[in-house]
Amino acid sequence: MTDSPDVAPGEAVYRILLVEDDEGDALIVGELLHDTGLRFELTTRTTLAAARAELARGPIDCVLLDLHLPDMAGTDAVTTLRGVAPHAAVIVMTGLSEAQAGADAMAAGAQDYLVKGKVDADLLHRTVRYAVYRSRTERASAEAQAARLRAEENVRLERGLLPQPILDTSTVTVTTRYLPGAERALLGGDFLDVVEGDDGLLHAVVGDVSGHGPDAAALGVCLRIAWRALVLGGHRGPALLHLMERILHAERGGLPLFATCALLTLDQEAATATLHLAGHHEPLLTTDEGSRQLPAAHGVALGVAPKLGNWHATVIPLPPSGALTLYTDGLTEGHNGTAAGRLEVAGLLELIDRLPPADPGAFVDRLIEETQTLNAGRHTDDLAVLRLDWDSR
Template sequence: MTAPLGAVPGDPAGEPPYRILLIEDDAGDALLVDELLQDTGLRFELVTRTTLAEARPDLGAGAVDCVLLDLHLPDVSGIDAVTAVRALAPHTAVIVLTGLSEAQAGADAMAAGAQDYLVKGKVEADLLDRTVRYAVYRSQTERANAQAQATRLRAEENARLERGLLPQPMLGTSTVRVTTRYLPGAAMALLGGDFLDVVEGDDGLLHAVVGDVSGHGPDAAALGVCLRIAWRSLILGGHRGQDLLHLMERILLAERGSHPLFATCTLLTLDQHAGTATLHLAGHHEPLLTTGEGTREAAAAHGIALGIAPDLRSWPSTVIPLPASGALTLYTDGLTEGHSGTAGRRLGVDGLLTLIDQLPPTDPAAHVDRLIKETHALNAGRHSDDLAVLRLDWNQGV
């Protein structure tokens, strides 16, 4: 039985009605509850069910604000009734209806998760009004607190992953300015497998990596953290070039287990004194080189992604000359795989370079932020890949 909306003079027009589910097998008691609700100051929609089995679809749909629950139903009774309702609708207020002789039943029901209890035959309209309002308020507060706690725990988990994916650059005497940005692909999602790092070696050279593990979620993120830490350890241990990539691939194969994950990455070694950058591309695209004449791709030989063909070990090196002042930007494909805003076309590298040419000159950090903002605006939320950007700026005259 569904009762019409309780019309109460003076109710705020914008106040939504309380959606109340009465689970009561006694027709007389059900009618009394309906009449009492009509006399309250509540706007309400009342649905009545005679058994827990009948009420299951209503509880499972999540469209109930408050349950008025008789403790003696044909299919369940006592505390078991409260436990069953709470299991089906854990964030819904439950008010137990007890008999005059059940003094302890109400307290036991509240200990089992009910927000309050009412004694049949001793309920007035104003008491029912207050009880429903407060029970729903407490239930909503509990739900908000639970959601806040879940959000906090997820944020802490993301922060731990982010510390692994986005470490502090290890710089010594280098005057190169380092700008890094990382954005997960989806809101509230675990960080993806993109990773980056910058380390100045004992030889005075600046070493950088940007990589992307295939897939999303915790497995990709964990492998990304593992490869980033492995890269830093191997760099500090003196490994370079193809030897370094071979060892990273061995680690990837051991750590991915049965998951068919692979990784692309760009290795870069910047020698400020020689004015050169050495690149190794493992299935990754070229970085962008910015000079006084503009921004372009730094042409480099391509090698295979890590984990695709472990026996091949093909990662040729490319040495490119650098101007006295300029910048190199390494990035993952989250920056280019979104839509360009024109007929569903992907932005791509050409679109990215066009966008960079249109941006006003500014400092490196603001430039990277503006670039990310513009690509997201063009994409209009239609693509949700993870994104990592690492920009290195130098000026020999400084």
């Protein structure tokens, strides 16, 4: 049953669930609520099981709970309801002879308690309002704490997924960006890195672990760190990918995770870029004449067919000046401004050539902003971009 008094429409509406098996007591509470002047919607249930079902159907602001129900009595009822609806305020109704019951109920999670026979409309008005206010304040505090913890975790993951490039003598400008797929989400499994080896060559990687969340992120951090250590140790090409696949297989445990990645070695002196693709798409080359996708040999993603990977090198001649952009598919799988169409690589290239010139960081930021505007939140995926700019003229 749902009731609502005749009050001003601008006032807050309290959704109240009364859990009471005594019809007389339920009638008294209903009449008192009408006398409070509160704007409310009242639903009455006579058992805890029925109350749980009602809470599962939709949000409730306040539960008025009798501690003596046919299917459960005492503070266990408070604990049960708080477990089902942790953000609903619970006000316990006790008998005159139950002096300790109210305090015990509050210790179990209730916001307040009322003694039957000693409740008037003013007291009920204040109790409901304050209990709901305290419950909402507790919820806001818990969400703020969760946001702080999430931000701290993101900082730790960023250090693993987005490291500082190791550049000694290279004149290449490195630009990196990373965005999680969902708002307020932790970083996912995309990763990238750039280091200059003892050979004077610039080595870069962009990868994407399947899935989202902490498991994918942890594996992405592991692969990124492994790649850096292996590259600095002198490993290159297929041998490097085989070692990364072995590490992935060991670190993923029983989870069905795999990873795509693109390896790139930039040799400024020879004016070449050497690519190895493991299930990843080709990078983009931007010059004064425009942007295009580089054709390259493809190999299987890491972890899909262990020990069967066969990754071939593709050597690309480079112009005296230009930019190479490596990215994960979060940049291209979003919508292109229509409900059905995806941006894909062709749309991305058109967008790059349409944007006005800018320094690399500002250009990448504008590119990401434009793709997200077109997507309008319809597709969510992690997004990582690595851009290398050079000018040997």
